[in-house]
Amino acid sequence: MATLKQVAAHAEVSVQTVSNALNAPHRLRADTLERVNRSIELLNYRPNRNARSLRTSAVELIGYCVPNWPNQTHLVMDQFLHALCAAAERTGRHILLFTAPPGVDGMPTYDDLHARRMVDGFVLSQTETHDPRHGWLKEEDIPFVSFGRVWGQSTQPGPWVDVDGATGSAIAVRHLYGTGRRRIAFLGWPKSSGLAEDRLSGWRTACKDLGVPTTGLAVRCRADSIEEGARGTARLLDSGRAFDGIVALSDVLALGALRELTARGITPGAGVGVVGYDDSPLAEVVSPGLTSLRQPMDRIAEELITILTGDQQPAERLLLPELVIRGSSAPG
Amino acid sequence: MATLKQVAAHAEVSVQTVSNALNAPHRLRADTLERVNRSIELLNYRPNRNARSLRTSAVELIGYCVPNWPNQTHLVMDQFLHALCAAAERTGRHILLFTAPPGVDGMPTYDDLHARRMVDGFVLSQTETHDPRHGWLKEEDIPFVSFGRVWGQSTQPGPWVDVDGATGSAIAVRHLYGTGRRRIAFLGWPKSSGLAEDRLSGWRTACKDLGVPTTGLAVRCRADSIEEGARGTARLLDSGRAFDGIVALSDVLALGALRELTARGITPGAGVGVVGYDDSPLAEVVSPGLTSLRQPMDRIAEELITILTGDQQPAERLLLPELVIRGSSAPG
DNA sequence: GACTGCGATTTGAACGTTCAAACCCGCGGG
DNA sequence: CCCGCGGGTTTGAACGTTCAAATCGCAGTC
Numbered sequence: 061m062a063t064l065k066q067v068a069a070h071a072e073v074s075v076q077t078v079s080n081a082l083n084a085p086h087r088l089r090a091d092t093l094e095r096v097n098r099s100i101e102l103l104n105y106r107p108n109r110n111a112r113s114l115r116t117s118a119v120e121l122i123g124y125c126v127p128n129w130p131n132q133t134h135l136v137m138d139q140f141l142h143a144l145c146a147a148a149e150r151t152g153r154h155i156l157l158f159t160a161p162p163g164v165d166g167m168p169t170y171d172d173l174h175a176r177r178m179v180d181g182f183v184l185s186q187t188e189t190h191d192p193r194h195g196w197l198k199e200e201d202i203p204f205v206s207f208g209r210v211w212g213q214s215t216q217p218g219p220w221v222d223v224d225g226a227t228g229s230a231i232a233v234r235h236l237y238g239t240g241r242r243r244i245a246f247l248g249w250p251k252s253s254g255l256a257e258d259r260l261s262g263w264r265t266a267c268k269d270l271g272v273p274t275t276g277l278a279v280r281c282r283a284d285s286i287e288e289g290a291r292g293t294a295r296l297l298d299s300g301r302a303f304d305g306i307v308a309l310s311d312v313l314a315l316g317a318l319r320e321l322t323a324r325g326i327t328p329g330a331g332v333g334v335v336g337y338d339d340s341p342l343a344e345v346v347s348p349g350l351t352s353l354r355q356p357m358d359r360i361a362e363e364l365i366t367i368l369t370g371d372q373q374p375a376e377r378l379l380l381p382e383l384v385i386r387g388s389s390a391p392g
Numbered sequence: 393m394a395t396l397k398q399v400a401a402h403a404e405v406s407v408q409t410v411s412n413a414l415n416a417p418h419r420l421r422a423d424t425l426e427r428v429n430r431s432i433e434l435l436n437y438r439p440n441r442n443a444r445s446l447r448t449s450a451v452e453l454i455g456y457c458v459p460n461w462p463n464q465t466h467l468v469m470d471q472f473l474h475a476l477c478a479a480a481e482r483t484g485r486h487i488l489l490f491t492a493p494p495g496v497d498g499m500p501t502y503d504d505l506h507a508r509r510m511v512d513g514f515v516l517s518q519t520e521t522h523d524p525r526h527g528w529l530k531e532e533d534i535p536f537v538s539f540g541r542v543w544g545q546s547t548q549p550g551p552w553v554d555v556d557g558a559t560g561s562a563i564a565v566r567h568l569y570g571t572g573r574r575r576i577a578f579l580g581w582p583k584s585s586g587l588a589e590d591r592l593s594g595w596r597t598a599c600k601d602l603g604v605p606t607t608g609l610a611v612r613c614r615a616d617s618i619e620e621g622a623r624g625t626a627r628l629l630d631s632g633r634a635f636d637g638i639v640a641l642s643d644v645l646a647l648g649a650l651r652e653l654t655a656r657g658i659t660p661g662a663g664v665g666v667v668g669y670d671d672s673p674l675a676e677v678v679s680p681g682l683t684s685l686r687q688p689m690d691r692i693a694e695e696l697i698t699i700l701t702g703d704q705q706p707a708e709r710l711l712l713p714e715l716v717i718r719g720s721s722a723p724g
Numbered sequence: 725g726a727c728t729g730c731g732a733t734t735t736g737a738a739c740g741t742t743c744a745a746a747c748c749c750g751c752g753g754g
Numbered sequence: 755c756c757c758g759c760g761g762g763t764t765t766g767a768a769c770g771t772t773c774a775a776a777t778c779g780c781a782g783t784c
Contacts, residue, residue, distance in 0.1 A: 061507065063770060074734045079772060089732060106507040110445040111770035114739050119442065121488070128474045135673065138466040141473075142458050145491045154510070155489040156453070159477045175393065175438040178486070287679040312677060323654070341467070342674070345617040345644060395740060406764045411742065421762060443740035446769050727783080734777070740769105747764070754757085 289316020621648020
């Protein structure tokens with residue numbers, strides 16, 4: 061494997077000049093640059109990243125802890141990872157994966173990776189209510205950026221990017237309203253996670269703004285499963301309160317809604333409009349296709365990387381989800 | 393951040409002795425080791441990975457290309473990544489993610505990562521028929537191991553770990569047989585991918601072995617979607633050929649089968665037994681739960697890492713999938 | 725013609741670690 | 755008493771790069 065020294069010898073310049081050819085080409089005279097580049101090309105030289113990192117103490121690697129919550133499905137994680145990788149690569153960086161125990165027990169792992177100079181910083185996701193990681197990392201002065209706000213805390217510890225769930229729900233409600241529905245229900249989760257509350261509130265205010273009813277139309281499902289989505293829908297149907305639209309907190313719940321509606325002879329779309337969340341792979345694979353609020357993964361990843369690799373000002377970006385319209389919300 | 397030198401000064405030994413305390417503790421006298429360890433502890437020293445890698449030219453990082461095939465859903469990718477990470481970490485290594493164009497166009501990316509000493513080797517997955525990557529990497533002498541055999545090639549270019557789809561199907565067939573079914577259909581894919589053929593053949597031979605019919609019971613769906621799974625099942629039902637069990641090539645197809653059966657008033661499980669593939673998150677979220685052939689991700693990851701970091705003998709591991717039994721195959 | 729200024733290039737050191745070889749010291753054997 | 759041996763420790767160099775400072779060459783200025 062060729063080194064700077066060998067390239068330098070071949071091009072008959074000093075080592076530093078070759079280094080400059082790569083990192084600060086404007087410093088070279090045009091003809092020298094040309095000559096050096098030819099030698100680089102010829103010897104198929106690639107800079108050794110370890111030597112570089114040793115000298116500059118920047119590894120151009122970003123740590124990401126791959127989540128392992130067996131009870132929650134990560135249907136869009138591959139989208140997120142791909143987007144994150146791509147965004148990192150656009151700045152010459154890469155993603156380093158690792159595992160860590162949840163919560164504060166995982167912090168030594170983060171610390172260790174940073175202390176050993178294996179990563180420059182971290183991207184956090186799967187943010188929980190009162191997530192301890194953010195405060196800890198801030199305390200230790202370890203660079204990070206969070207996908208997702210830390211809920212239940214007055215000030216945000218560190219920079220973040222998130223998707224505006226409230227506005228997302230509002231978009232869904234207005235879309236259903238626009239296709240003629242006037243009684244729009246909400247299928248949510250039990251435990252008041254910040255995310256769930258956010259989305260719920262958006263539904264409520266949007267309904268109020270449009271002057272359509274909400275009382276008795278919000279159902280809390282016991283878990284994030286198709287089964288529970290179906291059961292929640294059944295409860296809604298059995299309650300006797302009429303409704304012609306459903307905004308569900310997740311695609312999985314929405315799938316349950318579709319199933320229950322179909323089972324009761326109601327055509328999703330034509331009968332009751334259904335909108336889910338996250339535009340998971342399920343959404344387009346089911347029939348009728350599920351209208352869903354897509355997280356703009358590419359934007360999210362782009363912002364995360366920009367913030368993390370930028371001048372580390374406290375940055376906060378709230379992005380809007382995009383409504384992907386499919387059959388489940390076809391005009392009734 | 394403390395360095396070897398500082399620890400050495402603090403413990404009043406040479407730098408090399410501290411290095412030995414970490415990498416070859418048996419070389420130190422017990423009391424020196426004790427003393428050095430105390431200093432390490434006290435100064436909270438962590439070896440700088442870049443300096444180490446520079447010297448030893450081994451980075452302890454394994455490259456993995458995060459796939460981006462929009463038309464195929466990666467429902468178990470998070471499981472795989474988690475297992476792979478965990479297995480790598482057990483040997484002190486980590487996973488570096490990157491993106492690359494599919495096929496041979498992506499090879500420069502692999503080459504570059506290796507030439508810059510950013511990774512020691514690669515784990516390949518999403519192996520395609522006649523996948524060019526394996527041969528290329530072998531040619532370039534870049535260490536790798538493949539999750540998935542390269543189909544349509546007489547000899548395997550390099551070490552691999554795979555799951556025995558044929559035996560998997562056979563397990564499924566025997567399970568359905570064991571619960572009383574005697575006419576077991578197969579829901580497959582169109583394009584004869586190696587994987588599809590493998591699983592199909594297992595179904596056929598198992599049926600023959602048990603003396604149950606196969607003619608007219610294999611259906612090829614046009615895509616890997618719920619919709620197509622339902623349509624395939626419908627075709628089967630409409631063909632007039634009786635059947636009481638279905639082995640589907642994927643959970644998604646199986647879900648389609650469940651839907652169509654339910655729609656026609658047939659109870660999955662009690663009526664027709666259904667088995668899917670891969671035990672994706674969908675399987676346990678649907679109702680009745682979907683019996684599915686789980687890929688033993690932890691074993692797979694373990695083997696991949698062992699082979700890659702081992703003495704690089706040509707190694708081939710064919711693992712068995714595990715049948716996860718749920719309601720969809722309850723005795724009829 | 726010496727002096728200044730500036731762009732292009734080189735020199736020497738440093739980043740933090742490990743490898744290979746040298747060194748030191750106490751001990752048993754001739 | 756000297757030699758050889760071997761475990762424990764130190765020394766010097768090297769890995770491949772970049773930084774900071776020094777040097778060189780040349781044009782413009784007084």
